[in-house]
Amino acid sequence: MRQPFSNEPDSDPKYRMETDALGPKAIPAEVYYGIHTARAIENFPVSGRPVHPRLIEAIAVVKKAAARVNGRLGLIPADVASAIEWACDKIAGGALADQFVVDALQGGAGTSTHMNVNEVVANLAIERLGGTKGDYHLVHPLDHVNRCQSTNDVYPTALRIAAIRLLRPLSDAYASLQEALQEKEREFADVLKLGRTQLMDALPMMAGQGFGAYAKAVARDRWRLYKAEERLREIHLGGTAIGTGLDAPRAYIFQVTDTLQELTGLGLARSEFPMDGTQNMDVFVEVSGLLKAAAVTLFKIAGDLRLLASGPAGGIGEYTLPAVQAGSSIMPGKVNPVMAEMAGQAAMRVIANDAAITWAAAGGQLELNAYGPLIADSLLESLEILGRAMPLFEQRCIRGIAVNEGVCREHLRRSTVLATALVPHLGYEAAAEIAGIARREGLSVEQVAVSGGWLTAERAADILNPLQVTKPGIPGE
Structure with missing residues (x-):
């Protein structure tokens, strides 16, 4: 259980005293975060959800790149740079996840998240150098871990990295779904059924043709998602607070992007106009829009399957979806299309998140967008939800679909x-x-x-x- 904070100095060994511009504060001795994080915990108990772990890991990688370049250029001591890199590796590997306690929704354009990482990195590095937590003369969260950096270039850069890392497996998931639908297209290529427009009988079609149309739509989504990565590769790390690069030497600005590219293995490129990356969040709106398009396709397919499998006695009943769990606590034998319903709800969430991202990005003012935390939380949630829902929908629904040929023939005969x-x-x-x-x-x-x-x-x-x-x-x- 988290220890309470205090504004009064205390000799209790369970606490250590830290000070910022607002004054001193007692921090539980065992935690790796510090005073900035402690204040954020008190200020933003909003959603009850922590910052997405992929964003924390991405910030840690950015910090490692900065430390490496700062050490190489002699801007921080070599042993401090090495200890910071070691700490960043630990965090990027998922260690100390319980120390990243700031709420996902926060004021300050992500500063609280950024400082949470700075403080945990600093205290890990301090221990690496033989000190104890809070000995910031050894490794300082701002003077060492944050050297040549600002929340305003670190946070958006890390969000791009986190998004790319989630986007790649999602693109693969769509490729797999496309293949599964194409297999169904071939399997049911000779099965006649009714085609319907506006829910009314229209023309005969092959069941396989319907799956082929789904596969084409998913193929477009797959291509869009594949291309979306290109929009995320341009970073403005080194632009510092408003994109002018103040307090970042030119050598650092040019080297840090190359170093980050090496550490991530991603095709990152330095922005030619860093103020653009600080001011504008339209790139994330574009990527979210592509996710929304994919979610619309998913919702359409899931809805069609629920309709065509309805009944089985009193509905259309032309398809049978895999039975994966009992459907009712009171109606024996009822089986519901739960995987299609799950996919539909995942799609709805992505569409809702897109609306949040749109408004948050539009809310940027002058040289910064204060609503970056909402954009980050919504975008990463959309990527993660789709990334989890798609393989489940494919494996536990699409691949097990059967077409009831007798029902299809009877519907066609009566039409x-x-x-x-x-x-x-x-x-x-x-x-x-x-x-x-x-x-x-x-x-x-x-x-x-x-x-x-x-x-x-x-x-x-x-x-x-x-x-x-x-x-x-x-x-x-």
Whole structure:
């Protein structure tokens, strides 16, 4: 349980005293964060969620790059630089996750998150050099860990790195989903079913064609997500507070991006106009918009599958989705399309997050956007949710879908959709009359066309061949 803070000096060994511009504060002796983090804990108990761990890890990598360059240039002592790098490696590997305690939603454009990392890195490095937590004369969170840096260039840079790292597996997940849908396209290539527009009977189609259309939409999403990484590669690290680079030597500015590129293995590039990266968050809006487009596709597919699998006795029932759990606490035997419902909810969350990102990015003022924490929290959540939902939806729903061919045939037999094939031969009004008679008398379109003298039996069979009306062209010609 977190120890309470105090504003009064205390000789209690359970605490250490730290001081900032607002005065002294007692900090629990065992924690690795310091006074800036302690104040943020008190100021922002908002969402109850910590900052996304991928962002913390990315900030640690940025800190490592900065320490390496600062040590190389003699801006901080070599042993301090080495200790900071060691501490950053620990954090980037997931260590001390319980020390990153600032709420995901916070004022200050991410300064509280940034200082949380600075303080934990400093205290880890202090211990590495043989000191005790709070001995900031050995390693200082600002003078050493934050040398040549500002929240305003570190935080957006780290967000880009974190987003790229989540984007790559998501792109792979979409590729796998596309392949699964293409497999279903081939599996059901010869299964006739009703196509529907506005939920009403429209034209015959192959079940495989529907899955093929889904696969094409997912392929576009896959390509969009693959290209989205390009938007995130340009960083303005070295721009410091407002992009002018004040307090960062030119050698540092040029070397730190190359070093960060080496450490991450990502194709990062230095911005030619760093103030742009400080002022503007439109890149994250663009990436979120691409995620929203992918979520829209996911929602559409999941909704279609729920509809086509509805029933099974009182609905459409043309598809059977895998049964993965019992569906009701009171209705025995009921099985719900829970994986499609999960996918739909994940899509809704991504769409909602996009709205938050849009407003937050639009809210930037002059040389900084104060709403970076909301953008970061929403974007990384969207990436993570989709990244988890897609493989589950693919493996536990798409790959196990079965088509009920008997139901499909019966729906097609009872419909009048084949009347459309008669239009080029008999005209719209005659075809409509035939469809109306068939519907009222419970006959097939072919039976009415022949018995009413519109077509010979041979000609009707030729025109109304269901296998022909699922292809381009005029049936019977």
